Amino acid sequence: MKLLACPKCHQQLHLENKTLKCENNHCYDISKRGYINLLLNPDKATNNPGDSKESLVARKAYLNKGYYDPILNQVITCIDEFKHQDDLSILDLGCGEGYYTQGLKKHFENSDVYGLDISKIAIDMATRYRKDVTWLVGNSKNIPILDHSLDFICALFTVVNQDELKRALKEDGYIVHVTANNQHLIEIKELIYDEIKVKSDKYIRLDFNQVKSYDFKEKVHISNREDALNLLMMTPHYYHIKKEKRGVLDTLQGLDITIDIKVTVYALS
Structure with missing residues (x-):
């Protein structure tokens, strides 16, 4: 909590009883x-921005089964490789309901771990994992963290603002960026789309120094219908199913799915 900055004036926030205040007397209560x-x-477009509760509940149920542990483990391995000390400051940007964040805190117990998401529903769910993570509702375009204070920013399947990443990271800090490759969840795409479009990833590459970049691919077996439905419902693909394809949901059983991601570690210089 010591690295928090006021989103209005960007001055450091200090704890007084159960309220955070900056030197300009802007106040924020702890829920x-x-x-x-x-x-x-001004940093939100709707009253309830972010993923829907339905999607978040499905995501939590699916992730808690461990299907995406290989992704979490890749992020942990990258941090272990590039860390300068054991007591780190780590931000999980766009953390959703907090699964990856709590996994980071479990591994890096001596570190200050922050989880930020624009969805209040998501962060409320995240608090049920652990109390020793600083859970924040906020916008990635206005990260409420002091300048140049973070050792690592993790961004998994989320939109980032490069200027804010540069501002919040220490000069020797790193970004661990996880993005989906074209074969990621290809089995789900084949079920619901008539044509699968191959997209270039050049627009999601960040303009920082790449110190490591690699593809990670693994097959995961989903053993039952409930988990398969939760996977589908936690992705944007669920909301793109055409009416004539809705029957897929009635026949969906367990299946093998492909994890296909690119992991890139960036440094500021």
Whole structure:
């Protein structure tokens, strides 16, 4: 919590009782669930931005079965490789309901771990994992963290703002960026799309120094219908199913799916 900055004036926030205040007397209460809402009205397009509750519930149920542990383990391995010390400051940007964040805290117990998402529903769910993570409602375009204070920023399947990453990272800090390759969840795409479009990833590459970049691919077996439905419902693909393809949901059983991701570690210089 010591690295928090006021989203209005960007001055350091200090804890007074259960309220965070900056030197300009901007105040933010800590919720009963333990998270801090640092999302300003100008930083949100709707009253309830972010993923739907339906999607978040499905995501939590699916991830808690361990199917995506290989992705979490890749991020942990990258941090272990490039860390300068054991007591780190780590931000999980766009953390959703907090699965990866709590996994980071479990591994890096001596570190200050922050989880930020624009969805208040997601962060409220995340608080149920652990109380020793600083859970924040906020916008990645206005990260409520002090300048040049983070050792690592993790961005898994989420939109980032490069200027904010540069501002919040230490000069010797790193970004661990996880993005989907074209074969990621190809089995789901084949079920619901008539034609699968191959997209270039050049627009999601970041303009920083790449110190490591590699593809990771692995098959995962989903053993039952409930988990398969949760996987589908936690992805944008669920909301793109055409009416004539809805019957797929009735016949969906367990299946093998492909994890196909690119892991890139960036440094500022």
